Amino acid sequence: DQQVKQNSPSLSVQEGRISILNCDYTNSMFDYFLWYKKYPAEGPTFLISISSIKDKNEDGRFTVFLNKSAKHLSLHIVPSQPGDSAVYFCAAKRLYNNNDMRFGAGTRLTVKP
Amino acid sequence: KAGVTQTPRYLIKTRGQQVTLSCSPISGHRSVSWYQQTPGQGLQFLFEYFSETQRNKGNFPGRFSGRQFSNSRSEMNVSTLELGDSALYLCASSLAQNTEAFFGQGTRLTVV
Numbered sequence: 001d002q003q004v005k006q007n008s009p010s011l012s013v014q015e016g017r018i019s020i021l022n023c024d025y026t027n028s029m030f031d032y033f034l035w036y037k038k039y040p041a042e043g044p045t046f047l048i049s050i051s052s053i054k055d056k057n058e059d060g061r062f063t064v065f066l067n068k069s070a071k072h073l074s075l076h077i078v079p080s081q082p083g084d085s086a087v088y089f090c091a092a093k094r095l096y097n098n099n100d101m102r103f104g105a106g107t108r109l110t111v112k113p
Numbered sequence: 114k115a116g117v118t119q120t121p122r123y124l125i126k127t128r129g130q131q132v133t134l135s136c137s138p139i140s141g142h143r144s145v146s147w148y149q150q151t152p153g154q155g156l157q158f159l160f161e162y163f164s165e166t167q168r169n170k171g172n173f174p175g176r177f178s179g180r181q182f183s184n185s186r187s188e189m190n191v192s193t194l195e196l197g198d199s200a201l202y203l204c205a206s207s208l209a210q211n212t213e214a215f216f217g218q219g220t221r222l223t224v225v
Binding site for chain 2: 032034036041042043044045046049089091095096099100101102103104105106
């Protein structure tokens, strides 16, 4: 059962522009959401997270927005840089049920110089 | 501070054999979880250990097992290997059960 979905397998943006990566979830019990970035031959790297009590969390160039009623979250990267090119995974979990994270299939972001 | 260390990085095994993978978490981290990544299924949760006890388990057959030692290091074992077990196995550690998880580089297992 695909509880977390990233419907765009790939995204290409120009350097300096905004990258918007989307994620949908179906399980209303999820209350904590995370974004990870993954380069080839490396493990996922934690980027940013958001609790369900918030609708926005910002960290430098990265902002995550959460729309609980739509069961949708998005990651905004502004401005995008070529070094951001990687696969981005959205993950969801129940905060106190801990590291049983459900991941989306990932979106490959390519930032063109 | 050293990151999550997984050994070995690469492994080739034959069908029917068993394999043990090792994970050393970040110093001070007590929670270790394991994930399997395959092209078809993506990242799937295997199990999580905290203070030497399995706290959560994903939907995998009993051939997949694990354990955690008193120093928080963890091992996972897969018995009677099948071709479909070929995957990247990722270990993640976190300080406690409700904090962000940090991943190791993974062990690439190939079953032939």
